[in-house]
Amino acid sequence: MSNKENKALNQLINVRIDKLNKIKERGYNPYPHIFVKEDKIVDIIKNIDEKKKYKTAGRIISLRKMGKASFLHILGSKEKIQVYVKTDLLPDSIYDDIVRNLDLGDFIGVEGTLFYTRTKELTLQASNIILLTKSIRPLPNLKEKDGKVFFAFDDKELKYRKRYLDLIANKKVKEVFIKRSQIVNNIRIFLNSIDFLEVETPILQPLYGGAFAKPFETYHNSLDRKLYLRIADELYLKRLIIGGIERVYEIGKDFRNEGIDRTHNPEFTMLEFYKAYSDVYDMANIVETMIKTIVKNLKIETINFNDNNINLNKEFNRVTFYDILEKHMSISIKDLSIDEIYKIINVKDVKIEENLSKGKLLDKLFSIFVEPNLIEPTFVFDYPIEISPLAKHKRDGAKDIVERFELFVGGYELANSFSELNDPIDQKNRFLEQIAEKSSSDENMKQLDNDFLEAIEIGMPPTGGVGIGIDRLVMMLTSTNNIKDVILFPTLKTF
RNA sequence: GACUCCGUAGCUCAGCUGGUAGAGCAGUGCCCUUUUAAGGCAUUGGUCGUGCGUUCGAAUCGCACCGGAGUCACCA
Numbered sequence: 419m420s421n422k423e424n425k426a427l428n429q430l431i432n433v434r435i436d437k438l439n440k441i442k443e444r445g446y447n448p449y450p451h452i453f454v455k456e457d458k459i460v461d462i463i464k465n466i467d468e469k470k471k472y473k474t475a476g477r478i479i480s481l482r483k484m485g486k487a488s489f490l491h492i493l494g495s496k497e498k499i500q501v502y503v504k505t506d507l508l509p510d511s512i513y514d515d516i517v518r519n520l521d522l523g524d525f526i527g528v529e530g531t532l533f534y535t536r537t538k539e540l541t542l543q544a545s546n547i548i549l550l551t552k553s554i555r556p557l558p559n560l561k562e563k564d565g566k567v568f569f570a571f572d573d574k575e576l577k578y579r580k581r582y583l584d585l586i587a588n589k590k591v592k593e594v595f596i597k598r599s600q601i602v603n604n605i606r607i608f609l610n611s612i613d614f615l616e617v618e619t620p621i622l623q624p625l626y627g628g629a630f631a632k633p634f635e636t637y638h639n640s641l642d643r644k645l646y647l648r649i650a651d652e653l654y655l656k657r658l659i660i661g662g663i664e665r666v667y668e669i670g671k672d673f674r675n676e677g678i679d680r681t682h683n684p685e686f687t688m689l690e691f692y693k694a695y696s697d698v699y700d701m702a703n704i705v706e707t708m709i710k711t712i713v714k715n716l717k718i719e720t721i722n723f724n725d726n727n728i729n730l731n732k733e734f735n736r737v738t739f740y741d742i743l744e745k746h747m748s749i750s751i752k753d754l755s756i757d758e759i760y761k762i763i764n765v766k767d768v769k770i771e772e773n774l775s776k777g778k779l780l781d782k783l784f785s786i787f788v789e790p791n792l793i794e795p796t797f798v799f800d801y802p803i804e805i806s807p808l809a810k811h812k813r814d815g816a817k818d819i820v821e822r823f824e825l826f827v828g829g830y831e832l833a834n835s836f837s838e839l840n841d842p843i844d845q846k847n848r849f850l851e852q853i854a855e856k857s858s859s860d861e862n863m864k865q866l867d868n869d870f871l872e873a874i875e876i877g878m879p880p881t882g883g884v885g886i887g888i889d890r891l892v893m894m895l896t897s898t899n900n901i902k903d904v905i906l907f908p909t910l911k912t913f
Numbered sequence: 914g915a916c917u918c919c920g921u922a923g924c925u926c927a928g929c930u931g932g933u934a935g936a937g938c939a940g941u942g943c944c945c946u947u948u949u950a951a952g953g954c955a956u957u958g959g960u961c962g963u964g965c966g967u968u969c970g971a972a973u974c975g976c977a978c979c980g981g982a983g984u985c986a987c988c989a
C-alpha cells in the first residue's frame with residue numbers, strides 16, 4: 419500500500435469537505451467546543467426507561483439513510499446504540515442541513531427517547547441531532563451483525579501504526595487495553611496494601627546495569643556526556659532499600675537494544691519490587707498471592723496462553739533448576755563437561771556462541787529442554803551463579819548455586835527474583851568477573867558501578883527482590899500471544 | 914542480523930503457467946419516514962509497495978530496496 423496520498427482517497431476526502439462546507443454555510447459549527455453528555459450509552463442500555471429523555475453522544479459507526487428517515491449506530495466509550503432519525507421529529511431543517519450531510523465517523527450528540535423497532539432492537543428516537551465533529555477521512559469497513567464482523571480490520575501494519583482505527587474497528591482490542599490498565603491498577607493496590615512505596619528512578623543513567631542486555635545510548639548536550647536508557651531499575655531501587663525505604667517498587671519502562679519478536683518489544687514495562695528482611699522464598703509467596711489476587715479481582719477463570727489452557731488458581735509448582743533440568747534431559751548434569759554440553763546443543767541444531775561459561779551453557783540447555791514444557795505456573799529455584807551476579811549464595815553453602823527463582827507460565831518466563839546479594843566484597847568480585855567475561859565482546863560493559871558498590875558498602879539489609887514483565891503478564895492474563903497486541907504503540911520501523 | 918512467506922481501489926479480497934486490472938463494502942446521483950451486512954437503478958474510483966532489468970508486451974518472471982508476518986540468533 420502506498421504511503422502517498424492518492425487521487426482516489428482525495429476524492430473521498432473532498433466529498434466530505436464539501437459536506438462540511440455546506441454545513442458551515444447553513445450556519446452550523448461542525449466543531450463545537452463542548453457537549454454535555456448527560457447519559458452514557460452503557461447506562462442507557464443498563465437502565466432502560468422508555469419515558470426518560472436521554473442526551474448522549476458518540477461516533478457514527480453505521481448509517482442507513484432512507485429518504486426522510488435514517489437509522490444509525492453511535493459508538494460510545496464501551497457500547498453502541500441504534501438511533502432513529504425522522505424528519506418530522508427534528509427541529510426545523512436539521513434533517514436536511516445536518517443528517518443528510520452525515521458520514522460514517524462523524525461524532526454527534528443525540529437527544530431522544532427509547533423505543534423498540536419492529537425487529538426488537540432498542541433504539542433512541544432522536545428529537546434533536548447535534549453535529550459534534552465532522553470526520554473528513556474514511557474509516558475501515560465496520561460492517562457487523564450480531565457480533566460477527568464482516569470485513570475484519572486486521573492488517574497488522576495498519577493496526578499497530580494507526581491504533582485509533584484498530585480501537586474503533588475492533589471491540590476486543592479496547593477490552594485488552596482496559597484489562598491491562600486494571601491489571602496494573604490491581605498491582606498497585608496489592609503492593610500498597612502491604613506497605614510498599616511506589617517510586618520513580620532515573621531512566622537516563624550514566625551507567626547501566628541490573629540485567630544482561632544491550633542498552634540504548636543517548637547524549638546530554640549541556641552535560642556533554644553519553645547517557646544510557648535504563649535496562650533495569652534494580653540498582654537504584656536497592657539504593658532506596660539502603661536508604662531505609664524498606665518496601666519499595668517501581669512500574670516503568672525499561673529499554674533493551676535487542677531483537678523484536680512475539681515476546682519482545684525494545685521498550686517494555688517492568689515491575690520491580692524489593693522488600694527488606696526478606697528472601698527469595700518470601701518473594702515467591704508474594705508473587706503467587708499477587709497474581710492470584712489479580713485473577714480473582716478481574717474474575718479471570720482460565721486462560722489460554724500459547725495454545726495451552728492454564729489454571730492459575732491451583733498452587734504454583736516449585737522445583738529446582740538442576741532437578742527439573744535432569745528430569746527433562748534424563749541425564750546427570752553435575753558432571754557434564756563444557757565440551758559435552760556443546761555436543762548436546764549441537765545435536766539439537768541450535769546456533770550458539772563459542773566459549774560460553776558452564777552456567778550460561780546450562781541456561782541454554784534449560785531453555786531448550788525445560789522452558790517450553792513449563793506450562794503450568796512453575797517457580798524454578800537455585801540457579802547457577804555465573805548467570806546471577808546480583809543474587810546471594812545458597813544458604814546451605816553450595817558454592818556454584820544462588821538463591822534465585824524464575825517463574826514460568828505457558829513456556830515463558832514471567833518473573834525473576836533473588837535473595838539480593840548484600841555482601842559488598844562478594845558483589846565487587848562478581849562485577850569484576852562479569853567485566854572480565856564481557857570485555858571481549860561488549861565494550862559498553864567495561865565500567866564498574868562504583869557508586870552502587872559504595873552504597874552496598876554502607877550496608878543493605880537482607881532483601882528479597884522481584885522483577886515481573888508487565889507486558890507478558892498482561893499477555894498471559896488476556897490470552898494474547900503477541901506482545902504487540904498488549905502495547906498500544908509497539909515499536910515498528912519508520913518510513 | 915539470517916532465512917521463508919506476504920504488499921492489487923479508502924476497507925476486505927480475487928486475478929499471477931506474461932497480453933497493461935475485477936468483486937463486495939465505502940463514496941456519488943435518483944427512489945425510499947421502523948431499517949439493520951437495509952434495498953432498487955445508475956455511477957466514480959487503481960501508474961497492481963518502490964526502482965531497475967528480461968520481453969514485442971509484466972500486477973504476473975528476475976534482481977535490489979522499502980514495509981509487514983513467521984522461524985532462528987540476541988534477550989525478559
